[in-house]
Amino acid sequence: MRNIILTMLATLVVAGCGGSSGDSGSANATPDSGSGGEVPVSVGVSKPPTEVPEVPDDGDQLQACVAIHSVKLTNLAGEIVEWTTRSMNGEVKSSEQCIPEGSEIPVYDDGTPKFIVIDLHDITGVDLVDLISEQLVPVGEYVSMALSLARGEYEFLDDLPVNVPIDEFMGVPYSYVGSWVDNKVIDDDLTFDGLNININAPEKFVMTFDFRSMFKLVENAYKFKQEAFQLLNENLSGSIFGDIDLSSCPTTDDAYVYLYESNDEQEKYGDLGSNEYTPTMTAKVSEENNYSMPYVPAGNYDVVLVCDGLLDLPDQIDLDIDLDGDSPKYINQQLASGEDKYLPL
Incomplete structure (x- = not known):
């Protein structure tokens, strides 16, 4: 089966599997598959x-x-x-x-x-x-x-x-x-x-x-x-998860972990309001000081801890958000299909 080709980013889940006959809930005619089956x-x-x-x-x-x-x-x-x-x-x-x-x-x-x-x-x-x-x-x-x-x-x-x-x-x-x-x-x-x-x-x-x-x-x-x-x-x-070291941020109350597609040329990270280099997914750091990102497509990613991520607004570029500083991060991490990757920050 060919992979899904798409241009969209980030995290509702639609699933597809299982087996049974169609039903009267199908409002439109079933298309002719050509190849049958x-x-x-x-x-x-x-x-x-x-x-x-x-x-x-x-x-x-x-x-x-x-x-x-x-x-x-x-x-x-x-x-x-x-x-x-x-x-x-x-x-x-x-x-x-x-x-x-x-x-x-x-x-x-x-x-x-x-x-x-x-x-x-x-x-x-x-x-x-x-x-x-x-x-x-x-x-x-x-x-x-x-x-x-x-x-x-x-x-x-x-x-x-x-x-x-x-x-x-x-x-x-x-x-x-x-x-x-x-x-x-x-x-x-x-x-x-x-x-x-x-x-x-x-x-x-x-x-x-x-x-x-x-x-x-x-x-x-x-x-x-x-x-x-x-x-x-x-x-x-696959999935990416990890624990957050208490020394990584002054407080983790406002902290998020941002996931970016790896850029081979250089590290470039935008916020939620940026026109480019926007995060593929974000995850709130929990009260237990950990994070979890399920359903991540297989590929290469950068993972960045953003201590003040709560201040990031989706409809504006937030210049005060620290994305390019010394926050803990992982560069060019490969995630395989079915892999649960542990990346502490």
Whole structure:
């Protein structure tokens, strides 16, 4: 199987493997593979390496809720294979904190929810949440993969208790950043174009994301920043992890570890707002003074400890961030497929 060719950077996880027949959740005609045959595909979502808030205690805390309506694959001829929630893993549950009190997710005639809503700040604490399990896809060349988001606003039940503040929760979109009361809509699908995926055997494709740089605000609505996402073949990835020496930073409260693709010519490191040499992935240093980066594509990397990384903002160049100083780093480290590489800093 040929490798995935892409130009995107960094850390949502989409996976592909397993085996079963297609279902009525496929909204579009199954494309003719030409060569014949089908192979199983699965799709999931991964928790990022960057530390994020715990599950909100109520609807007034920050959330990043995405209402996933379907998963789509597009082949060279422009034909689409689409799986809706009828194909999704029944064990995947929506994040209850995303659904305003007194409302519920709309359903099809058979009672199947029309979308699954996931709070990206809380992917249930596991590395991989399977959305699509063991669905068949025709053998062939595919050029695009997308998570399609549901559009619309929550409606409220007729028989609500008198203590439910409906007026405060009116107009809550299915996908949003913020809270039930104060939010902005996510008006975008997460699409990976320009791919070259030759699906001819069971494989697992992983989509990872970085919370710190995944959204941009455009005309009062949030759009996904493609450079904050990466699509990779799980079988061609590894992981990087390590402990942080307490003497490496004055304090590790604001510390992050940045991952860069190695530059053979010289060490060049940009921050989250840079136009070039941006990090491929960032990982927050934990309270236990360690870090972890799962699902890193095999390749050569520089790993840099950034003691003041919390000050790095994705929408501006932060000249005060120390990236080129004497901070501990590793240069041109080779990561092999399936390798768990330990790099203490």
